[in-house]
Amino acid sequence: MAEDLIINRNINKEEQYVSLIPQIEALLTGEDDFVANMANVAAALKEQFNWFWVGFYLVKGEELVLGPFQGPVACTRIKKGKGVCGASWLQNEVLIVPDVDQFPGHIACASASRSEIVLPLVKNGAVVGVLDVDSEFLNHFDVTDQINLQKVIDILLK
Template sequence: MHALPRGNGTDKTAFYTELNAGLAAVLEGERDLIANAANCAAVLFHALPDVNWAGFYFLRGPDLVLGPFQGKPACVRIALGRGVCGTAAAARRTVIVPGVHQFAGHIACDSASNSEIVVPLLTGDRLIGVLDVDSASFSRFDESDAEGLRAVAAAVLAGSDVAYPL
């Protein structure tokens, strides 16, 4: 098994650089999107400090459908434009929410979650799904996390075959 960094919050840029190197080693040689998303969710859940959920939703018709994740059971279907995940997917942009209980339309899958970051998975203009990470702490995520997780999402997509119907 590959050694993964454990962030301490002091130098997020260096942490995400090391995390992405470790993730690349985990994904090497595998092209299946679901397998790579599963390993990525595990890597994020165990490497990111102060995280209580990390995983993927994939676009299936008009909904985001739960994919591989780590954490408590989650909502299975989310409509585009609904909740933090649906908002990020519809807007095709990263959404950082410091306090999810103040987010209009927030979907509370785990009442312990207080902040969230969602990164859309895009190949060109095509929306594949989203990468979603939650924390029990308020204001856990910032722009450094957004940049780091966008690189994680890009690595998963680049290392995976996404041609089959999602």
């Protein structure tokens, strides 16, 4: 498949996901390298939504270790249960944080980040990583993002 995405930001968020998700699926079809696929997913999401930071952390022992991402430099390692990413991993649940400054123990990898959504990557019943998305705007993420980013994760983990 050609690597060019059809990006349209002049439609509502749900319509952007409806347009992007089949393109991500086509982009990943036939490629079984997990790192390459995470890299393309991060790039596609960043390109479509222009979020501040989009990326993956992977479970390595008792830490999350930085994986493919798009955006400014990031924290390299996060302990289990620490920050939004570590909490999502520990709890095995999606966390939507409208104001990161109000999240107990938030790890400020970038001071410009104001809100965040983190979704666990669950394979064979175990969390193998998280998808982390940050915005420079407060209250930027909602259930529409949760539902659709979960669809993206499901494609990635096929």
